[in-house]
Amino acid sequence: MPDIFDIYLIEALINGVLLGGVLALLALGLNLIFGVIDVVWICYAELIMLGMYGMFFLFKIYHVPFLLAAVLCIAGVGVLGVVLHLLVIAPLLGAAPINQLLATGGVLFFLQSAATVMFGIDFRNLGIRLPVLAVADMYISYARLLAFGAALAGMVVLYLFLARTYTGTAIRAISQDRQIMPLMGVDARRIYIITSAIGGALAGLAATLLVLQYDVHPFIGLTFGPTTFMICVLGGLGNMVGGFVASFIFAEIISVSGLYLDLEWGYVFAFGFFIAMMFARPQGLMARRS
Amino acid sequence: MSRALPWVIGAALVALPFVYHEPYPLHLLVIVLIWSFMYTSWSVMGRFGLVSLGHGGFMGIGAYVTALLWNDFHLTPWIGIPIAMLVVAFVALLIAWPCFRFRIVGHYFALVTLALSAIVLQVITAARDLTGGSLGYTPQRYNGGSSVFALQFTDKTTWYLIALGVWGVGLLVRYRVDRSMLRYALEAIAEDEDAAAAAGVHVTWEKLKITLLSAAMTALAGALYCQYQMFISPDTVSGISVSLQMVFASVVGGIYVLLGPTIGAFITILLAEVLRVGFGTGAVGWDNIIYGSLLVMFIIFLPQGLVGTLQAKFARVSTARA
Numbered sequence: 001m002p003d004i005f006d007i008y009l010i011e012a013l014i015n016g017v018l019l020g021g022v023l024a025l026l027a028l029g030l031n032l033i034f035g036v037i038d039v040v041w042i043c044y045a046e047l048i049m050l051g052m053y054g055m056f057f058l059f060k061i062y063h064v065p066f067l068l069a070a071v072l073c074i075a076g077v078g079v080l081g082v083v084l085h086l087l088v089i090a091p092l093l094g095a096a097p098i099n100q101l102l103a104t105g106g107v108l109f110f111l112q113s114a115a116t117v118m119f120g121i122d123f124r125n126l127g128i129r130l131p132v133l134a135v136a137d138m139y140i141s142y143a144r145l146l147a148f149g150a151a152l153a154g155m156v157v158l159y160l161f162l163a164r165t166y167t168g169t170a171i172r173a174i175s176q177d178r179q180i181m182p183l184m185g186v187d188a189r190r191i192y193i194i195t196s197a198i199g200g201a202l203a204g205l206a207a208t209l210l211v212l213q214y215d216v217h218p219f220i221g222l223t224f225g226p227t228t229f230m231i232c233v234l235g236g237l238g239n240m241v242g243g244f245v246a247s248f249i250f251a252e253i254i255s256v257s258g259l260y261l262d263l264e265w266g267y268v269f270a271f272g273f274f275i276a277m278m279f280a281r282p283q284g285l286m287a288r289r290s
Numbered sequence: 291m292s293r294a295l296p297w298v299i300g301a302a303l304v305a306l307p308f309v310y311h312e313p314y315p316l317h318l319l320v321i322v323l324i325w326s327f328m329y330t331s332w333s334v335m336g337r338f339g340l341v342s343l344g345h346g347g348f349m350g351i352g353a354y355v356t357a358l359l360w361n362d363f364h365l366t367p368w369i370g371i372p373i374a375m376l377v378v379a380f381v382a383l384l385i386a387w388p389c390f391r392f393r394i395v396g397h398y399f400a401l402v403t404l405a406l407s408a409i410v411l412q413v414i415t416a417a418r419d420l421t422g423g424s425l426g427y428t429p430q431r432y433n434g435g436s437s438v439f440a441l442q443f444t445d446k447t448t449w450y451l452i453a454l455g456v457w458g459v460g461l462l463v464r465y466r467v468d469r470s471m472l473r474y475a476l477e478a479i480a481e482d483e484d485a486a487a488a489a490g491v492h493v494t495w496e497k498l499k500i501t502l503l504s505a506a507m508t509a510l511a512g513a514l515y516c517q518y519q520m521f522i523s524p525d526t527v528s529g530i531s532v533s534l535q536m537v538f539a540s541v542v543g544g545i546y547v548l549l550g551p552t553i554g555a556f557i558t559i560l561l562a563e564v565l566r567v568g569f570g571t572g573a574v575g576w577d578n579i580i581y582g583s584l585l586v587m588f589i590i591f592l593p594q595g596l597v598g599t600l601q602a603k604f605a606r607v608s609t610a611r612a
Contacts, residue, residue: 040397042534091590098341101397102541103589105534110582116575218575226408226530233401264416271409278402279388 008259014140016255020248021148022209026228027235027243028155029202035175035238036195039089039100043108045225047084047200049115051077051207052216056124066128074204081200082193089196090189108221115218123215130212147209154205155244158198171195175238227267230274249273303454307447316446322559323453324515325539327460329551331507332536334464335500337545339396339480342501343533344385344403345508347410348378350528352509353516354414354421357429360440367441371513375506381406382505383498390494390501393483404530411529426523429516441517449518456514457552460507464548467500476500538585544595553597 030044041047051073058069088107092100130142162168174181174191182188214220231250235242250270258266307316332345355374359365365373385406389399414421421427432440443449467473475496478486487493516522525531535558543554562577569576592599 040401088586088590095589095593096339097397098339098400099589099593101400102341102537103586105537106582106585106589108582109531109534109538109578109585113575113578113582117579222530226404229401230405230408233398233405237398237401262416264412267412268409268416271405271412274405275385275402275409278394279392 009256011139012255012259013252015144016252017248018140018144018148018251019255020251021151022144022206023227023231023251024244024247025151025154025202025206025209026224027231027247028158028240029199029206030228030232031235031238031240031243032158032202033195033199034232035240036171037085037089037093037192038097038178038238040097040104040229040237041084041199042101042104042225042229043084043111043221044199044203045221045223045228046108046111046115047077047080047203048207048210048224049216049218049221050080050111051204052211052214052220053115053119053124054204055208055211056126056216059126060124070205070208073208074201077204077207078197078201081196081198081203084200085192085196090192108225112218112221119218121217121219123217125215126211128212141213143212147212150205150209154202158202161198167191167194227270230271234274234277300458304451307450311447313446316450318559318563320446320449320453320518322555323450323457324511324518325559326552326555327453327457328508328511328515329536329540329543329555330457330460330464331504331511333540333545333551334467334507335504336537336540338476338500340497340501341396341400341537342403342504343400343530343537344382344406345505345536346407346528346530346532346534347403348382348505348508349512349515349532350407350410350414350524351378351381352512353522353527354427355509356513357427357516357522358420360429366439367513367517368439371441371510374513375509378509379502379506382502386498386501387494390497395483404533407529407533411524414524414528421524424524426521426526428521431520435520442520453514453518456510461548461552463503463507467503468548472496472499535581538581541593541595542584542588544598544601546594547597547601550595550597554595557596 026044026048030041033044034040054073054076055069058064058072059066064072084104084107088103089100092103130146133140133142133145162172170181170186170191171194173184174186174188178188181191210224214223227250231246232243234250235244235246250273253270253273254263254266256266257269306319310316328345328349332342335342352371352374355377356367356370359370359373360367385403388394389402394402415423417423418425429440429442432442434444435442436444443452475486475491478489478491479493479496483493512527515527539554539558540551541554542557543552544550558581561580565577565580588595594602
């Protein structure tokens with residue numbers, strides 16, 4: 001079976017791993033927010049879209065150096081996360097979870113069309129052409145490699161923060177038991193705000209990486225959004241390890257089917273896999289069987 | 291008086307196009323009625339806490355199956371639409387049965403059904419040899435675009451009457467559901483699934499019934515939309531935006547009252563039209579900015595919706611008087 005091991009397949013597999021890194025980063029932010037605040041930000045990908053526009057304007061129009069622009073962007077989207085929490089989520093904390101989800105759906109509409117009004121529907125990019133790595137007849141995009149590396153680094157930093165600091169411990173504790181932690185002297189409101197800021201910052205980090213590979217337009221969120229939600233549900237909402245594993249499975253399905261068929265079919269297969277898995281493991285991939 | 295009122299209003303609505311036949315307002319009314327029927331279909335299940343974001347997918351399948359059967363097999367929509375409704379009901383069964391069986395509820399259910407609308411959007415786009423992809427799809431005109439056989443009419447009055455009839459049937463279906471045992475079963479399930487099951491309610495089956503009903507109605511709405519507009523594209527009949535739009539309009543009107551989704555359709559469509567006519571292309575996007583912020587504010591301040599809140603106010607006033 002010489003076809004199975006052909007060089008294109010290996011290239012697709014490697015690209016899948018690289019895509020998986022970025023998807024894992026996206027899923028991580030959403031999972032963190034869900035795990036701690038018990039809210040799904042349907043508009044998560046729209047925050048990424050705004051971050052990408054931020055990068056475009058800072059870097060391309062105002063000629064801010066890339067790294068500084070990236071830092072500003074991550075901080076900016078982090079602030080947006082806090083604003084979103086204070087304006088929309090905080091008043092709804094006691095409401096039915098589905099209402100919170102729908103309210104962020106309203107934010108999705110709002111951000112998408114605000115971007116249309118402010119920036120127009122043109123496709124924009126940074127105009128950076130990163131070199132393509134040629135390894136043993138395979139072509140691997142440097143931008144993807146960079147995104148993969150930065151995504152992994154971001155995840156490690158987050159892990160250390162959650163595992164080693166007092167605030168991180170409080171965040172993990174609150175995600176385990178929402179009722180008891182305020183009695184233990186943890187200020188839940190403060191933890192929610194910090195979590196929203198981190199979730200937003202992760203979206204900002206994703207934006208700085210994605211803007212190297214994709215053109216920005218107001219509807220770019222619809223490209224990443226559904227995939228991210230499905231990965232999170234597949235891994236078990238709030239389960240960060242599950243989300244991590246699911247990202248790579250998803251990315252491989254997209255990448256490898258994209259090799260044999262169109263890219264859209266890659267997504268179709270990945271989404272189909274998602275639905276099939278919901279039947280097999282409704283609580284997520286990593287759920288313990290009860 | 292209150293018994294006769296629906297009949298009087300109904301008769302007035304039927305008589306309207308014969309007295310007043312300006313094409314543009316009639317066109318708006320047809321659009322409002324088709325979408326009202328769609329939102330009503332969504333609210334049939336949405337009001338029981340079964341928030342589906344898959345209805346964009348159901349609408350897309352309904353529209354595309356009808357149009358494809360007509361263009362490729364010359365099958366009249368009179369047969370094509372029932373087939374499309376069956377296909378959609380089958381897809382709904384495929385998604386909903388495991389969901390209900392494994393008790394995927396609340397926002398999990400919303401996200402799984404969201405996957406469905408994303409898949410339908412991707413499949414329509416990817417199967418571009420068949421569906422024209424993102425460029426859209428047009429049912430072939432038959433007999434100059436005016437034929438009962440092809441369900442194509444050029445005059446607005448006919449379309450108005452069709453849309454009015456379908457909308458009326460939609461309201462009737464919801465009215466009947468509201469007065470059936472199914473409603474009590476589903477309300478019990480929405481409160482507490484375990485308690486409902488313990489009281490002898492077949493949770494999975496009751497939920498499936500309402501879901502299949504709602505999905506098939508949505509397919510009909512999608513097919514009608516396609517027959518009326520004579521053009522569909524993946525983005526206008528499927529995907530998350532369409533699903534969210536259904537939720538949004540229903541929530542604004544109020545999902546717990548019969549006419550809520552209809553009022554929601556009126557408000558949203560007229561708002562979009564006013565902006566479009568008033569500001570032209572400069573208004574692109576503004577309607578959605580307003581929708582988005584309204585949706586957030588409604589969920590925070592008026593979760594009962596406009597009609598629901600007014601009704602509750604009136605009820606309070608009349609009980610205070612009594």
